[in-house]
Amino acid sequence: MSNTNISGWKSGTLSDVIKINYGKSPKEIFNKNGKYPVIGTGGITGYTNDYLHEGGTTVIGRKGTIDKPYFVAGKFWAIDTTYFVSDYKNTNEKWLYYSLQNIDLVKFNEASGVPSLNRETLYAIPCLFPTLPEQQKIAAILTAVDEVIESTQAQINKLKDLT
Template sequence: MQQLLTGRTRLPGFSEAWEAKRLGDMLKVRHGKSQHGVAVVDGAYPILASGGEIGRTNIYLYDRPSVLIGRKGTIDKPQYQDKPFWTVDTLFYTELSNSTDPKFIYFKFVMIDWRSYNEASGVPSLNASTIESIEIFAPSHAEQTAIATILSDMDAEIAALEARRDKTRDLKQGMMQELLTGRIRLVGTVIN
């Protein structure tokens, strides 16, 4: 991931130099809003905070792919959202320019040491203008998309392997229970 996202490893067919860009040239950081008054039990859209989903709503705040980052509290766990959502006021969301691949920016956000940009001595905090002033190196939109596709495919493969591991672990646990209680006996085993 680091090799691809820093340009040290290039994909076939891409050779243009990467450009230094401020995040603010690629996206605008927006503030979330209070969920009070919009939260409902079985809403169509998630209400997101820095720790994940905290409720549902039938009104969305933003409906395009976006990278989200904590404004207060958990500031080092970027989230990617490609369906309509609502964010609370402790979670920033981003409006990305048309020449920026959302997944590429998400993967870049994952690599940033957000704690080094903390602006508070108590509860960790980020500022929108600080985020927008961070400089990164970025390739053309086409190369961003190609890199994001490869990394997304790898994430999907990892998730499938983790699901298979969890299923195997559950199977082992169930089998162990059956064997250790004597409900299942091994063939050819005699117990005196």
């Protein structure tokens, strides 16, 4: 990372802190009774008994839906129209997920038909990186807010079912 900014935040690019991996074809791995989710650009597309990665990480659309990063905890299979992040360097996985949600990934589209993101383009995206303790605090707060939103939405859905 190149420069230090406000309160120890550093500027750099995604290539400074993560590795972006290609997903793989889901041919012949689907199993309706599988233990692990198969993640596509729109989220879970099925289940399998095989996995490509284990641990909390972000899946990013490579083709199709490129602007909706998806956080995955545990073992999963990422299909070949996605990327998944690994090898975090001094970076909190959940903080990176929230950061990627706030980047307009559509402006990095490199196709005229089906939206497409190039890995090298993702690597070159400039970012400001708070210190790791700050990242952890930010991620914890945003995760708590997400949990309240999900709980509230579940209650709204239950009330709608009653009417």
